[in-house]
Each structure stands twice: as C-alpha cells, then as structure tokens.
Amino acid sequence: MNPKKDIGLAIIGSGRIGTLRARLAAAHPSVKYIAVSDSNLASAEKLAKTVGAQFFSDDNLAVMNRPEVNAIIIATAEHEHTVPVLAALKRKVPVLVEKPIALSVDDADRMIATVGELGGDLRVGYSRRFKIRYHLAKEQIVQGRLGKITGACARLYNSRSQCFAMLSRNKGATPVVDALTYYVDLMGWLLADNPVVEVFAKGQKGVIAEKGYDVEDVTWAILTCKDGAVVNLGVSYALPEKWPSVGHSARVELLGTHGTLLINDDHTDQIMQTDVGFPHVYLPGHGVETVFLESSTPGDWAMGDFLGPIADETRAWLDYLSTGRKCNLATPLDARHNLAVTLAIEESARLGRTVQVPQRA
Ligand SMILES: NC(=O)c1ccc[n+]([C@@H]2O[C@H](COP(=O)([O-])OP(=O)(O)OC[C@H]3O[C@@H](n4cnc5c(N)ncnc54)[C@H](O)[C@@H]3O)[C@@H](O)[C@H]2O)c1
Incomplete structure (x- = not known):
C-alpha cells in the first residue's frame, strides 16, 4: 500500500484529446483540482463546465501557475507543443505531452535539454x-x-x-x-x-x-x-x-x-x-x-465510461503521480527517436x- 498524493492538474489545450484526458482525470480519485486552458477561450470554458474545473483561461501560464497545480498535460496541436512544454517543465512538475513530441528534432532536443537542466519528468502519450x-x-x-x-x-x-x-x-x-x-x-x-x-x-x-x-x-x-x-x-x-x-x-x-x-x-x-x-x-x-x-x-464511450488505450494510459500516469507506481509511458528520448x-x-x-x-x- 503506497500513500496517495493529491493531484492538481492543468490541462493545456481543450480540444478532442485534452477534453478526453480532462474527463478521465476528473474521475480519478487522487485528482482534487483541475484547471484548463485553450487559446480559444470558449473551448476552455466549455471543457471547464463539462468536468467541473475550478479554473479556466486562454492564458496557458495563468493556468499552469495556479498554486494548486502539481502536474500538467499538454494537449495542444502538434506544432504547438514546444512552448507550453518548456513553460510547464519550468514549473518543475511532471508533464505529459501528446505525441509526436514536436515536429522538429531541434524542438525535441530543446525539451530534452530542459528536462536535463531542471531534473524534469516528461512523458509522451503513445497510447498504442x-x-x-x-x-x-x-x-x-x-x-x-x-x-x-x-x-x-x-x-x-x-x-x-x-x-x-x-x-x-x-x-x-x-x-x-x-x-x-x-x-x-x-x-x-x-x-x-x-x-x-x-x-x-x-x-x-x-x-x-x-x-x-x-x-x-x-x-x-x-x-x-x-x-x-x-x-x-x-x-x-x-x-x-x-x-x-x-x-x-x-x-x-x-x-x-x-x-x-x-x-x-x-x-x-x-x-x-x-x-x-x-x-x-x-x-x-x-x-x-x-x-x-x-x-x-483512443477508445470508446460505453455505458457512461470511456474504455480503451487513452483511458488506461491516463490512469497509469495519474497512478504513477499519486502512488509512485511504475508506468510504461514513452520517455522524451523514445519520442525524439520516433x-x-x-x-x-x-x-x-x-x-x-x-x-x-x-x-x-
Ligand atoms: N493518443 C491518441 O489517441 C491521440 C489521438 C488524436 C490526437 N492525439 C494528439 O493529441 C494532440 C491534440 O490533438 P487533438 O485531436 O486534440 O487536436 P484538437 O485540434 O482537437 O485540439 C487542439 C486544441 O489545442 C488548442 N491550441 C492550439 N494551440 C494552442 C496553444 N498554443 N495554447 C493553448 N491551446 C492551443 C486548439 O485551440 C485546440 O482546441 C496532438 O498532438 C495529436 O497528435 C492523440
């Protein structure tokens, strides 16, 4: 039995996958706080209402910098991963970014260098x-x-x-x-x-x-x-x-x-x-x-639950944050090689x- 740590989660990008991650996280027993952002404020507001998030904004930094936040998911479009990932790593909290890590190897290397400098914990969502x-x-x-x-x-x-x-x-x-x-x-x-x-x-x-x-x-x-x-x-x-x-x-x-x-x-x-x-x-x-x-x-909705790879992956990451349990998510070096x-x-x-x-x- 491991002690459980409470999770305050920021979700950056309230599109399809950000919404799924937020809905799955809202059902996880260790998640006590959710803040969401999107460059389109209406999307952030809609997602906040759907999951009962305590805070939403179109300002990614305002969401990441909430004092309750101790973990961050970056679910922005592929070409918009690098800037929010670098900002999230600077908060020195665990970060999950959707695949592909970036669209250029240089951007992936900037993230890997920042992980090295700050001792960061970055994982990449390869839900297969x-x-x-x-x-x-x-x-x-x-x-x-x-x-x-x-x-x-x-x-x-x-x-x-x-x-x-x-x-x-x-x-x-x-x-x-x-x-x-x-x-x-x-x-x-x-x-x-x-x-x-x-x-x-x-x-x-x-x-x-x-x-x-x-x-x-x-x-x-x-x-x-x-x-x-x-x-x-x-x-x-x-x-x-x-x-x-x-x-x-x-x-x-x-x-x-x-x-x-x-x-x-x-x-x-x-x-x-x-x-x-x-x-x-x-x-x-x-x-x-x-x-x-x-x-x-990603999986399917059935009888009120979302079942499938993204559900299992999100839960594995949240369990890892909450209990320290090993998880098999891709590392930034795996993602950079991919x-x-x-x-x-x-x-x-x-x-x-x-x-x-x-x-x-
Ligand atoms: N694991 C899976 O099964 C799976 C499936 C599909 C997509 N993905 C990945 O998830 C990521 C998101 O894809 P999606 O389908 O949700 O896209 P989407 O277009 O539905 O959502 C992206 C959201 O990010 C917002 N956004 C873009 N730039 C932003 C920025 N700088 N700051 C804040 N918000 C910003 C957009 O307004 C949009 O709402 C991509 O990396 C994609 O490859 C994963």
Whole structure:
C-alpha cells in the first residue's frame, strides 16, 4: 500500500484529446483540482463546465501557475507543443505531452535539454502501448517467449477523412509523422534497446495530393535496427471516406528466434451495420453506417465510461503521480527517436535512397 498524493492538474489545450484526458482525470480519485486552458477561450470554458474545473483561461501560464497545480498535460496541436512544454517543465512538475513530441528534432532536443537542466519528468502519450493486445505482446517478449526478435512488420490503415482532419491542423502532421509514429514507438518499445539506424522508404501520391497536400497516399518503409533486425512498416491514410474503421486498422507481426506473434488489429471481427449512423469519436458529424466496433484509436464511450488505450494510459500516469507506481509511458528520448525515424522515412521516400537515422550521443 503506497500513500496517495493529491493531484492538481492543468490541462493545456481543450480540444478532442485534452477534453478526453480532462474527463478521465476528473474521475480519478487522487485528482482534487483541475484547471484548463485553450487559446480559444470558449473551448476552455466549455471543457471547464463539462468536468467541473475550478479554473479556466486562454492564458496557458495563468493556468499552469495556479498554486494548486502539481502536474500538467499538454494537449495542444502538434506544432504547438514546444512552448507550453518548456513553460510547464519550468514549473518543475511532471508533464505529459501528446505525441509526436514536436515536429522538429531541434524542438525535441530543446525539451530534452530542459528536462536535463531542471531534473524534469516528461512523458509522451503513445497510447498504442496501452492497447491491451500490445501490452500483452510486450509481456511475451519480456518473458522470453519470442526469443531474440529478428524481424517485424506493422501496417496501418485509416480513412482519408481522418487524414484531412490531421493535415488541416498542420501540414507537418502527416500520416507518417503523426500516425505511423505510434508503430515506430511500438516497435522501439517491443524491440527495446535496439534503435533504428537506417531507413529505406517509397511512397505513392494519389487522392491526398489531389486535395493540395504534398503527402503520399501510401508509404512503405524498411527499417534496419542496430543489431541488424529488419522491420517493415507501412501506412495509408487514403482509404475511402466511409471506410468502416473509425480509427486505426492495423496488423503487427513479430518474428523471433523462439516464437512468432501475429496481431490482427483490423477489428473486422466486430462489424455492425446500422441505418441510424454510428458517431465517429474523433470526427464529429462523420457518421458511418458500417462500423468495425472498437476501432476508435483512443477508445470508446460505453455505458457512461470511456474504455480503451487513452483511458488506461491516463490512469497509469495519474497512478504513477499519486502512488509512485511504475508506468510504461514513452520517455522524451523514445519520442525524439520516433520523430527522427518518421522524418527519415519521409526523407527517404522523397529522395529515393537510404537515409541514416541520427542517433543521440
Ligand atoms: N493518443 C491518441 O489517441 C491521440 C489521438 C488524436 C490526437 N492525439 C494528439 O493529441 C494532440 C491534440 O490533438 P487533438 O485531436 O486534440 O487536436 P484538437 O485540434 O482537437 O485540439 C487542439 C486544441 O489545442 C488548442 N491550441 C492550439 N494551440 C494552442 C496553444 N498554443 N495554447 C493553448 N491551446 C492551443 C486548439 O485551440 C485546440 O482546441 C496532438 O498532438 C495529436 O497528435 C492523440
């Protein structure tokens, strides 16, 4: 039994994921205080009312500097992570930032340097790690049931509607940098201490480019790890508008010297057809009539609870803050490597040649 510490939480960014984190945090027994901000004051006010937050503002610093605050979540858009993360670290409280840590390696390095200077505690929300099937995969590897991993593959599909939502936030939030990054992280976590050193990738443009974005419909990459293990990763966020998955459709396969693990994460095992429409968790108004249940990437509302990876991840982080219990959230160094790998994949596809992934000393 560990003593429980009370948590006063600031949430910066009251959009989709900030709202989910705030709603989940409000239900956690150790969270006694919540303050929320958003550059759009109406969004902060709406979220404050939803969760009964004690304070809201459009001034991030006013929210972070509330005396009750001893933990901070940064859930702003991808290109707006760096400034609030640096400010939050200066408060010398634990910080959780959504993936990707930043859109440039320089920004990620500024955060890592600040963590080092101030002894900060920064974690990055790679919520795929908390999907039960991937947590179980990690357990099998830790228990030695796969032996040494010599190869792996993962491919990720999603509908083009989700791609346009991401790109409308920022043109740098591409399917590779913003979505395939989850599987780069997953492979890094599963293959542990075996960083990617080299990348070769190819892509093909199509409907996304027709909408004016300089982004491939499909990208396939071969990654080589430090010990020579080879990993094949692929992504397409150009599936038809009403593709039945309301989040990631994925396959993950791990090949080891003592075992093989195949994970079908397409969700085709739970298919529903409805004449009245199924709401998309991430895209309001984007109802589908055919749906693969449980395919929403963050998770799903059911019977008044939110169930799924973001719920388990948020609880794991809050438990860690409250009781000191170990948590498996990505570190800033993991996240920085993930970013470097995704940028290398895009560079390789653009140049048509192998690209070395810069390693931190
Ligand atoms: N783990 C997951 O399942 C998951 C899923 C989707 C998105 N994400 C990540 O979560 C983050 C947020 O995505 P989202 O879908 O909630 O986006 P969103 O657009 O719904 O919300 C972002 C919010 O941040 C606000 N904002 C932007 N700049 C700000 C600033 N400087 N200060 C204060 N507020 C600011 C915007 O007004 C908006 O309300 C991104 O990093 C994204 O990649 C994670």
